[in-house]
Amino acid sequence: MQQNDRGIKQGDRLLKMQGKLDRGPVEFKSHIAEQEGEIMAIATREVSSVPPTQTIMAAVEQMTKCGFRRLPVTDPGTKRLRGIITSGDVINFMGGGDKYQLVQVRHNGNLIAAVNENVRTIMTQQVTTLPHDACIRDAVDVIVGKKIGGLPIVDKDGVLAGIVTERDVLRVLGSERSSLRVEDVMSSSLRVTSPDRPISTVTQDMTRYRFRRLPVVSDDVLYGIVTATDIMRYLGSREVFSRLTTGNVAEVTGLPVRTLVAGGLYTTNPEKNINEAAREMLERNIGALPVIEDSRLIGLVTEFDLVRAFAKG
Incomplete structure (x- = not known):
């Protein structure tokens, strides 16, 4: 004790x-504004995404397998951005905050039932994005000003075109x-x-x-x-299920x-x-x-x- x-x-x-x-x-030096080219020059263009109807478990498994901290949620046909699921959303869901209500209230603590809900139930819906013709300075401004680690990039129709992270920006700025x-x-x-x-x-x-x-x-x-990411991986690797006997989330989060x-x-x-x-x-x-x-x-x-x-x- x-x-x-x-x-x-x-x-x-x-x-x-x-x-x-x-x-x-933050005061930006002129060389940042002079990093010509659009944000697409440093962004990841081939972006994995999931539809809103994908299960939470499948989305978390995909993030774990690929080593992602975040995964855009898009309409399956148009690829228009509908939201994003992040490692922060996952730990919120596993007991950190209001998204835990999905487990505790709707499913009476049953984690196995809760992870089979649609990913739209825990995704972040109000997503901060960048236009596809943004410059690097725009990305730095948002990342530093809003403390956001990754920004989906969309075209004029709201279609997902790429994603840029603070790590991408660091590769550029760190050369100075x-x-x-x-x-x-x-x-x-x-x-x-x-x-x-x-x-x-x-x-x-x-x-x-x-x-x-x-x-x-x-x-x-x-x-x-x-x-x-460690906590998300705990769920995404399915290690969490090997520790369950009753199915109650408290067994594994305790x-x-x-x-x-x-x-x-x-x-x-x-x-x-x-x-x-x-x-x-x-x-x-x-x-x-x-x-x-x-x-x-x-x-x-x-x-x-x-x-x-x-x-x-």
Whole structure:
């Protein structure tokens, strides 16, 4: 019992370290506006999508198999964009927020029944998009201003033409040399969780604070990092069903989050140049790096932090 109490206290902790957090409003350097060509030059053109009638389970399996954080929902005939399902929608559905009502209320906690509902029941319907003739500056403006990690691109008829993500933008902006270091751009006020916190509590925290990831800390030592994608993969890989006996979602969301923490954690240090941090993220296909100093977690630098820093110049 003492162990559980300690885990809860750790899970509620907000890690605050001194850092340079006030980066002010974004001001775009002229070279961003001069990145000619339309957004389609850096976007993914062949975009997977699902119809609104696809089941939640099938959509999540497709996202898991392809390594997507988001999947557009389109009309099967016209390919007009109707919505988007993201890893955030999935963790909301699994206990994080209002979409959990689909499981808890409509299906009385039965996860197996709930995942066979149509994807339209949990997708984000009000989607922020870009026109197909947008420039890179437009994408950066929206990504940084609205804190959106991926933007579907549509033509004048609302037909899906592509998708651009903050990672695509980082590939372009990260080629510009910067004198900034990781400590200049990292987030140093972090909400952390403990290995023994239940998955349901982590999904609630992620949904409430709009986090995509949470550092997992035990006795002030970084245990790992859990992401919305990890939780989505738990469902999409069907591992979740192997742990079900009664079919009730509480059986699987009540497990400790350490169940989902993957090995092979990559970290960085506060002195590293942000160009090098960007290169490491892109090469390893990861969205964030915990920042370690003297064996202690002092911050987190994400793709968003880097895009914002490069955009500001």
